[in-house]
Amino acid sequence: MSEFLPPILARYGDDLLDGFWITLQLVGLSIGFGIVLASLSTRARLSKRWWLRWLSAIYINLFRGTPLIAQLFLIYYGLGQFSGLWRTLNLWWFLRDPFNCAVLAFTLNTAAYQAEIFRGAVEAVPRGQWEGASALGLPRHIGFLKVIVPQAAIYALRPFGNEIILMVKGSAVASVVTVYDLLGETRLAFSDTFRFDVYFYAAALYLVLVETLRRVWNLLEARLTRHLDPASKQRMRRRKESVLEPVAS
Template sequence: MSFDTVLQYGHLLLEGSWLTIKLSGLALLIGAFCAMPMSVARSSDRRWLSLPVRVYISFFRGTPMLAQLFLIYYGAGQYRHELQVLNLWWLFRDPFYCALITFALNTTAYQAELLRGGIQGVPRGEIEAAKAYGMSTWLRYRLIVLPHAYRIAFPALGNEVILLLKGSAIASVVTLFDLMGQTRTIFAKTFDFSIYLWAALLYLVITMLIVRVWRRLEDRLNPHLRRRAVQRSSTPAVAVAPTE
């Protein structure tokens, strides 16, 4: 491990780390905003409402994110004239926005599917009780279904946060200087292979921080689960004598 290289170019790694966090964070926020209505539509019994969402989710979960990034970044150039007419070319010619759109579309599909599982995990008795109380569909979802669904899906959503953060490394292939992009640039200048190890350590540190923060949030959302785990760990095991 070369400390001279990381001392000389460490500021570039930190700049790339900040861009990685910003890109992933914005994509996750956009995905969380879009996933909520899509998960409700996906859970609907109306086929005309759930089928388009199912196709969308299947496409973005079933294809590599690198291919999706290429479709948006390079494919947008095929429609440059149309995008200029719509005054959208400034958006699709920028690699940052292309990566942001790709990651947001991808994580929306995953978050919508995870949240759909949470909606299906809500006890039917709570929904029936809300109906009996006279709540409208919108009120049921706002006060009962969605809060409960988010509590159920919250651990899985944490995994999606980590997967998107690590998957964002592909943004470097479209000349975006995130953490991996800066690492490749430094390696091209120094040919010091240990810089990739330092980049991996930075990814590890960021991931560990996210895990710790997410666990704290999970404990606040589901305090009863933490109390139950503490009780189980503090309860001594009772040996049972074998019966003849």
């Protein structure tokens, strides 16, 4: 099979695929942990307690307002300056691994964006839905989980998919802290051969992943909104645009 491949792929194809797998792990873990942290941040952002709203706003604005690569450097190099403390707390095993530091940085970053997406989606649900849940005698937390969250999930679906795609592309910065993801393996191959076309093959793998996600998200959105009539879909589309506003601010 290798005789039919370009020489650069025959030699480094397996390495690129290994890096592609690392990229998938980075993105998957970051998005998964980010959903948990973003859910907590969203609840704090919508809380009636001012100090919870304040703390959540500081966290969200901090990580949305600074570059991802700077956050990664602060975690990998900055926290590494206190190795003695982390050894005392038995956390050095985690922070000395560049992969773990990248997952931590990506999780904190994407959770800040996800929190604003989730908040915008919850606020996009018509107020009458809250009143309807209350009229049915549902406790507020039950009404939120059973009535509001399913509708908010549809509003958040498209911007959430966009955030995953942005995280896929942003994950390339992990290579600067010696994580051998797709871009990291590509840089190694280039340093050995000085063949710039290896970057085209890496770009093709990123494109395949992003295009696959886009198509899956289109199918998922069509599936979840199949019960809506055209007029309702149009209204929902306008509300989705309002969900994007806090993300772009």
